[in-house]
Amino acid sequence: MKRRADIRFELRHLRYFGAAAEQGSFRKAADGLQVQESAISRRIRDLEDQIGASLFIRHAGGVTLTLAGQRFLTRARSALSQLDEGAREVGSIGRSEIGYIRIGLFSSIASGFLSKLFTAYDAQCPNIEMIFQEGSAEQNLSLIDKSQLDLAFTIGNLQPHRYDALELWRERVFAAIWDAHPLSAKSELDWSDLAYEAFLVRPGGPGDEVREYLSLRLNGIGCRPRFLTQNIGRYRLLGLVASRRGVAPMLASETTISIPGVVYRPIVGEILPFFAIASPKNDNPAARTLLSFARTLSRSDRSPS
Structure with missing residues (x-):
């Protein structure tokens, strides 16, 4: 049985994906993150290629999450929340707060x-x-x-x-x-x-x-x-x-x-x-x-x- 390669992506892939899911639009996500719309589209395409599933249905009015996208959004939000919490905790240590x-x-x-x-x-x-x-x-x-x-x-x-x-x-x-x-x-x-x-x-x-x-x-x-x-x-x-x-x-x-x-x-x-x-x-x-x-x-x- 062929072993599937490890999935590799960057933190920004998750942030771009989460913003697009929240806004329902690559353009609005790009405006909110102050990046080019093409960067949002490209990184999400890379993420979909890595995962092996489409996360969004693209249409004239914006984007809508697929079933796979809905499942992945739950995991992505949890991962981002833990990373943010970890960053705050480490920052508190660095500031001698804890x-x-x-x-x-x-x-x-x-x-x-x-x-x-x-x-x-x-x-x-x-x-x-x-x-x-x-x-x-x-x-x-x-x-x-x-x-x-x-x-x-x-x-x-x-x-x-x-x-x-x-x-x-x-x-x-x-x-x-x-x-x-x-x-x-x-x-x-x-x-x-x-x-x-x-x-x-x-x-x-x-x-x-x-x-x-x-x-x-x-x-x-x-x-x-x-x-x-x-x-x-x-x-x-x-x-x-x-x-x-x-x-x-x-x-x-x-x-x-x-x-x-x-x-x-x-x-x-x-x-x-x-x-x-x-x-x-x-x-x-x-x-x-x-x-x-x-x-x-x-x-x-x-x-x-």
Whole structure:
């Protein structure tokens, strides 16, 4: 049995056919579409040749759909409607009206720069879903490399990578201590004050980065830090601080967490830069819009938290 060749036609064939069917005239269809009548007639003839059936009965008063034409019109209208809907949907994505962003985080979004950024972005782009994942800079860079994150907000920019890095804000570093701790009498702390404290940290992800940071600072004054790894969330970690099981390093944006029995003291001279990391090949328009918001907010909010 001979296999029939695939039918091939262009979108304009369907639009010309639909206009002619609606107007009952090639001439009126041509006027409405602002093309030559001959173009309408020729394209519809091509369409009929491809399909293998006459779609119109031509007569002096215009054209009338054949039975085949009536059946094809139903399908053509459905196809055009789906294409138009698809074009509107894609256009909405391109204008950042709908879509999603996958974001890697280190610090809290409850307050500070990120809180203001996401609040402003939500107000402008309410239909964009933001999907968050907490991790270290190394982990976030790996996920960007695999196209599993659109962008990441990280402490520092020391990990080697080939992506765009934009410094957005800076935050002071604090120590969370229990309220009866001898150091609570001081308004600021030096690293030497914390040399013999037990540091409560979380495992993996940001916890690895915290341990590395504390080791660098305390090794610099000749001390070896002692870590107590706790597989719990940040809020419960502060509960352990209140129960005098250790101290915890905190960012300024995290000191808004109020826990009975816990006080925060800044560490002298410790201010950390935060960067937005994104691949220049990332074509998510919602992510590009978020970065634009971040640049604007950064210019108006340069002082450390």
